[in-house]
Amino acid sequence: MKREGRVEALVARAGLADLYGKVLKGERLSYKDGLRLYETPDLTAVGALANHVRERLNGSTTYYVRNLHINYTNICNKLCKFCSFYAKPGDPRGYVLSTDDIVARLEEHRHQVIREIHMVAGINPKLPYEYYLDMLRTVRAARPDAHIKAFTMIELAQIARVAKKPLADVLEDLKDAGLACCPGGGAEVFSDRVHEELFRAKLDNEGWFDVTRDVHRAGLKSNATMLYGHIETVEEKVKHLLHIRDLQDETKGFQCFVPLAFDPARTELEHIPVTTGQQNLREIAIARLLLDNFPHIKAFWIMITPQVAQLALWYGADDIDGTVNHYEITHALGTTSHCQVLGHEELLDLVNEVGRIPVERDALYNVMVAV
Amino acid sequence: MSGNGLKRLKEVEEKVLAGERLSAEDGLTLFQVTNLPHLAFLADTVRRRKRPEREVTYVIGRIINYTNVCWVKCTFCAFYRLPGHQEGYVLSREEIFQKIEELVDHGGTEVLFQGGLNPALKIDYYEDTFRAIKERFPVDIHGLSPAELIYLAKISHLSLRDTLRRLQAAGMGSIPGGGAEILVEEVRQTISPLKDTVEEWLDCMRTAHHVGLPSSATMMFGSVETAEQRVEHFLRLRSLQDETRMFTAFVAWNFQPEGTELNGKRASAFDYLRTMAVARLMLDNFANIQASWLTQGPKVAQIALDYGVSDLGSTIFEERVVSAGGAKFMASREDIERVIRDAGYIPRVRNTRYEILA
Numbered sequence: 001m002k003r004e005g006r007v008e009a010l011v012a013r014a015g016l017a018d019l020y021g022k023v024l025k026g027e028r029l030s031y032k033d034g035l036r037l038y039e040t041p042d043l044t045a046v047g048a049l050a051n052h053v054r055e056r057l058n059g060s061t062t063y064y065v066r067n068l069h070i071n072y073t074n075i076c077n078k079l080c081k082f083c084s085f086y087a088k089p090g091d092p093r094g095y096v097l098s099t100d101d102i103v104a105r106l107e108e109h110r111h112q113v114i115r116e117i118h119m120v121a122g123i124n125p126k127l128p129y130e131y132y133l134d135m136l137r138t139v140r141a142a143r144p145d146a147h148i149k150a151f152t153m154i155e156l157a158q159i160a161r162v163a164k165k166p167l168a169d170v171l172e173d174l175k176d177a178g179l180a181c182c183p184g185g186g187a188e189v190f191s192d193r194v195h196e197e198l199f200r201a202k203l204d205n206e207g208w209f210d211v212t213r214d215v216h217r218a219g220l221k222s223n224a225t226m227l228y229g230h231i232e233t234v235e236e237k238v239k240h241l242l243h244i245r246d247l248q249d250e251t252k253g254f255q256c257f258v259p260l261a262f263d264p265a266r267t268e269l270e271h272i273p274v275t276t277g278q279q280n281l282r283e284i285a286i287a288r289l290l291l292d293n294f295p296h297i298k299a300f301w302i303m304i305t306p307q308v309a310q311l312a313l314w315y316g317a318d319d320i321d322g323t324v325n326h327y328e329i330t331h332a333l334g335t336t337s338h339c340q341v342l343g344h345e346e347l348l349d350l351v352n353e354v355g356r357i358p359v360e361r362d363a364l365y366n367v368m369v370a371v
Numbered sequence: 372m373s374g375n376g377l378k379r380l381k382e383v384e385e386k387v388l389a390g391e392r393l394s395a396e397d398g399l400t401l402f403q404v405t406n407l408p409h410l411a412f413l414a415d416t417v418r419r420r421k422r423p424e425r426e427v428t429y430v431i432g433r434i435i436n437y438t439n440v441c442w443v444k445c446t447f448c449a450f451y452r453l454p455g456h457q458e459g460y461v462l463s464r465e466e467i468f469q470k471i472e473e474l475v476d477h478g479g480t481e482v483l484f485q486g487g488l489n490p491a492l493k494i495d496y497y498e499d500t501f502r503a504i505k506e507r508f509p510v511d512i513h514g515l516s517p518a519e520l521i522y523l524a525k526i527s528h529l530s531l532r533d534t535l536r537r538l539q540a541a542g543m544g545s546i547p548g549g550g551a552e553i554l555v556e557e558v559r560q561t562i563s564p565l566k567d568t569v570e571e572w573l574d575c576m577r578t579a580h581h582v583g584l585p586s587s588a589t590m591m592f593g594s595v596e597t598a599e600q601r602v603e604h605f606l607r608l609r610s611l612q613d614e615t616r617m618f619t620a621f622v623a624w625n626f627q628p629e630g631t632e633l634n635g636k637r638a639s640a641f642d643y644l645r646t647m648a649v650a651r652l653m654l655d656n657f658a659n660i661q662a663s664w665l666t667q668g669p670k671v672a673q674i675a676l677d678y679g680v681s682d683l684g685s686t687i688f689e690e691r692v693v694s695a696g697g698a699k700f701m702a703s704r705e706d707i708e709r710v711i712r713d714a715g716y717i718p719r720v721r722n723t724r725y726e727i728l729a
Contacts, residue, residue, distance in 0.1 A: 006384065010412045041425065041715025044415060044677050048408035277670030278677075278714045307640035308670055314407035354641050355372075355405025 007048050014045030019289075023049050029290055034238035037286045043278050050285035050316030053292070058318040062356040063296065063365065064347055065322035067116040068109055068146075072097045072135060076122025078154070080199040082188075082230055084266035086122050096124065099138040106142045109325065114143060116322070116363040119150035120185055129163040133177045140178030147363035148178050152186035153211040154203040167211065171218040181363050182215055184223030184258055190243050191236040198230065198269075209247060216253025221364060223298075224254050228283055229262035229275035237283075241290045248293045255365060256296035256319055259283040261303040280304040281315040288316030296365070306342060310350045319361075323347060376403055387413050390420070393653055398602035401649045407641070414648035414679030421658055422681050427711045428659070428721040431704060432481030432513070432685035433474045437462045437500075441487025443518070445563040446632040447552075447594055451487050461489065464503060471508050473688065477704070481685060481723045483513045483547055494527040494534060498541040505542035511723040512542050516549035517575035521567050531575060535582045545723050546579050546586035548618070553590065554607045555600045562594050562633060573611055580617035585724065587661070588618045592646055593625040593638030601646065605653040612656045619725050620659035620682055621650055624666040640671045644678045651679025659725065664702045673710045682721075683707055 011020040019033055029037075037046055075094040076086035087094035097105070106117075117139055132151075139148055151159065151174070159174070160167040171179075188194065190205040203211070215222050224244045228237060248254045261275040261283070288297045299317035301309035302324060309320055325341050342350075351358040360368040372380065383397045393401075404410050440459040441451035452459040462470075471482055482504065501512055515523065515538070524534040552562060554569045567575070579586055588608045592601055612618045623646055625638035651660045661682040662672040672683060687702040711718040720729040 006409065006412060010408070042677075043714070044408050044411040048412070051406075051408055273709060276710055276713045277672075277674040280670070281674065305668075305670060307668075308674070310639060310641055311407060311644070311674065314405075350639065353405075353639055354407070 007052065010042075010045050010048050014040050014042035016040060016045050016049065020049060020052075023052055023289065026292075028292055031238055031242060034241065034286065034290050035234060037289060038234040038238070038282070043282055043285075046282060046285045046289075047315040050288040051314055053288050054297070054316050054318055057295065060355065060357045061318060061359050062313055062351045063319040063359055063361045064351070065116045065361050065363065066113050066344060067118055067322040067363075068106075068112075068114050068325045070097065070102060070105060070117060070119045070139075072102070072119060072121045073124045073127065074122050075124040075126070077125055078123050078199065078201045080188075080202060081268040082198055082227065082262055082264075084263075089125065096127065099134055102135060102138055103142055106139065114146045115360070115368060117143060117146045117148050117150075118183060119148065120152050120155065120183055123154060123158050125158075125162075127162065129159065132159050133173060136174060136177035136179055147180040149181050149183055149363045150179055151182055152184070153182075153208050153215070154186050156182070156211050156215065157203050157207060167214045168218060171214060171220065175218065175220065179220065181220055181255070182222035184225040184254070184256070185260070187225045187240075187244075188227045189232045189236050190240045191232065194230075194232055194236060205243075209243075212247060212253070213251060216251035221253055221255045223256045223258055224248075224294075225258045225260050226283075226287075227260045227262055229279065230264075230269055230272060237286075238290070241287060245291055245293060248291070252293075254294055256298050257287050257291050257294045258298040258300050259287055260300060263303060275304075277304075277308050277311075280308050281312055284312045285316045301342065306346075306350060310354055313351065313354055313356045320347065320351060372403055372405075376400065380404060384413060387416060387652060392655055395599075395602050395606060398605060398649055398653050399598055401652060402598040402601070402645065404645070405641075407644065410645060410648040411677045414651040415677060417651050417655070418660070418679050418681055425716045426719050427676060427681060427683055427716045428719045428725065428727065429683040429707050429711075430481045430685045430721050430723060431474070431477060431479040432483055432723075433470060433479060433688040434483045434485060434685070435462065435467060435470055436486050437467065437484060438486040438489045438492065440489040440491070442490065443488050443563065443565045445566060447562050447591065447626050447628075449627070449629065449631050454490055461492070464500065467500065467504070468507065470688075471504060471510060475508055475510065477686075479686070480509075480511055480728070481513050482508075482510050483685065484543075485516055485547060485549060486519065488519060488522045490526060492523075494523060494529065494537060497523065497538055497543075501538065501541040501543055511544045513545050513547055513723050514538060514543035516547050517572045518550040518567050520546070520575055520579075521571055531578050532582060535579055535584060539582060539584055543584070545619070546576075546584050548576070548586050548588040548622070551589045551591070551604070551608075553592065553594075553596045553600055554604045555596065558594075558596045558600055569607070573607065576611060576618075577615060580615035585617045585619050587620045587622055588612075588657075590621070590623040590646075590650075591626055592623055593642060594633055594635065601649075602653070605650060609654055609656060612654070616656070618657060619723075620661045621654050621657050622661040622663055622684065623647065623650060624663040627666060640667070640674070643667055643671060644675055647675050647680055648678040664707070669702070669706060669710050673714050676711070676714050676716055682725075683711065 073096040074087050160170045163170045264270050264272045296319045297317050298319040299309040299312035348358050379400045438461045524531045628635050659682045660679050661684050662675040662680040664672040708718040719727050
């Protein structure tokens with residue numbers, strides 16, 4: 001029996017032989033194909049298809065980054081129902097990090113290698129334009145060796161609002177102050193129904209696309225995400241992925257897609273059960289198969305556990321994020337700690353153990369040589 | 372894998388597809404595989420032969436850790452207290468009844484009765500307790516593990532066979548295969564030198580099977596053993612199963628390092644899935660491979676359904692032994708059924724003898 005024979009047997013057993021044919025030829029999968037991938041019970045077959053694409057695009061390489069997260073404020077006026085991070089303006093739990101706070105935070109990590117500083121936060125209407133520019137300049141001055149990856153699309157829309165300038169001009173200012181690229185959070189699910197129900201006050205779907213277009217036009221790369229595991233339907237997820245694929249055809253500005261597993265703890269949707277392990281792997285696999293124009297798919301271990309992230313390296317993921325440090329937006333699943341760190345050695349062990357090759361990257365996927 | 376390794380794997384794959392028995396060398400080849408969908412495919416091929424429907428069974432049961440007093444001092448254990456220690460306990464009969472009543476109220480059928488090797492408890496304690504349970508509750512008593520049975524026989528001055536017969540007469544219906552750890556003397560010398568030997572463990576199971584008590588078989592991996600020793604463990608179980616056909620299921624869990632003398636790293640999810648898959652492939656005469664929700668958690672236990680697992684064990688109300696080493700996952704009926712359905716399988720409630728109840 002040939003090696004190919006095994007995958008053929010597997011996909012035939014799952015009723016996906018035709019999709020395997022398409023994948024082998026590099027043909028684009030359709031909306032209907034996407035629905036079938038969600039509806040096929042046999043996850044191994046879906047995973048094997050995704051793994052085929054993963055290996056074609058990235059071989060055994062698994063990217064990781066030594067990074068640090070700074071969530072500069074938790075004050076937010078958007079009141080999204082799936083969020084346990086925000087404090088309403090006026091809430092005593094609210095905080096804003098000053099430039100001194102940020103310098104102090106960076107100082108704690110002075111002796112660590114850091115390639116990427118990831119900064120996202122709430123929509124705090126009190127913060128003036130200069131706050132954002134000062135923050136970028138401060139971080140750049142303190143860690144000129146790290147890339148700054150900052151601001152989701154809704155934060156950019158907010159910054160442009162307080163700047164009272166066109167977004168294109170704002171992006172030039174931000175770049176001058178040190179912004180290297182943008183993360184992809186806040187895309188949630190592109191569905192008017194879900195938007196209305198869960199994040200009504202937030203930038204709408206078209207707005208997200210418009211800001212992203214401006215970002216890519218300004219020469220900044222970004223990621224894209226999808227928040228799953230709440231009230232979304234399979235149809236909405238497939239549409240979401242295809243929307244993102246269309247935009248990538250247009251701009252070529254996305255680096256990586258990150259499926260984000262919803263964690264209901266301490267949110268208004270606490271009655272919804274935590275996503276399952278198979279669901280986590282399936283979202284990664286389907287993203288890999290549908291997003292044929294995305295170079296990278298990330299297994300974000302904070303949300304799916306390091307255990308499942310390791311397995312995901314055989315279900316389509318070629319990026320395992322990084323050491324993270326101090327992520328405030330969600331807790332590592334099942335814990336209440338904000339001290340969420342995966343040691344560098346531990347991360348390398350996870351990747352090596354499953355026969356993948358860990359490759360250190362910076363925020364722009366430049367390969368780093370060993371330090 | 373190297374070119375040669377891939378060639379060997381292809382040979383193993385052909386044997387699996389042809390339904391042939393695998394050798395120790397085949398097992399070792401499988402332990403080299405990192406391609407997870409490939410391992411899942413092979414293990415699932417065998418699982419489908421054993422259970423053509425996409426069914427996953429579980430039992431509504433609870434563990435009663437009746438005592439933590441134990442003198443065996445296994446280096447991987449965080450549960451035991453030596454005789455005389457102030458934290459030592461033996462549950463009262465009222466506490467035991469109350470726990471079983473809760474179980475029966477939840478529709479439960481299985482009481483897993485397991486504890487330390489407590490020199491104060493002789494055969495009459497167990498006989499009286501089991502009789503009292505059976506008089507009051509319609510439950511299956513899934514009784515003592517081999518280490519407890521061997522020790523009980525000794526301090527009660529009875530043969531193992533007589534001990535088993537008397538417990539059976541008092542209402543014990545089957546035996547959990549706990550304490551098998553790794554059935555290789557060298558490993559046991561390191562991790563549990565005072566516990567029963569490989570031969571004692573196997574003899575105990577053989578005797579139990581002969582008197583008509585079925586049992587499960589276990590493995591604790593990820594402490595100090597090698598892949599060769601894991602494979603040897605499988606072969607020992609397989610050959611006893613050829614003889615008696617009374618093992619109901621195989622279940623493995625990884626060493627829980629916290630608070631133990633042995634310390635060390637916790638095995639990864641990858642290592643767990645690989646071990647389950649190789650178990651499914653090597654243990655061709657076992658009807659069921661069971662996942663350990665308690666040690667792996669719901670995410671990985673669910674993924675294991677694609678790696679040869681056809682049973683999710685018992686609901687978990689409480690557990691004290693491996694929890695003392697850091698495992699912490701509870702499992703309600705709703706949790707178990709949701710996880711099975713979410714993975715596209717069909718949940719079925721079974722009893723201790725693996726008969727389907729619902």
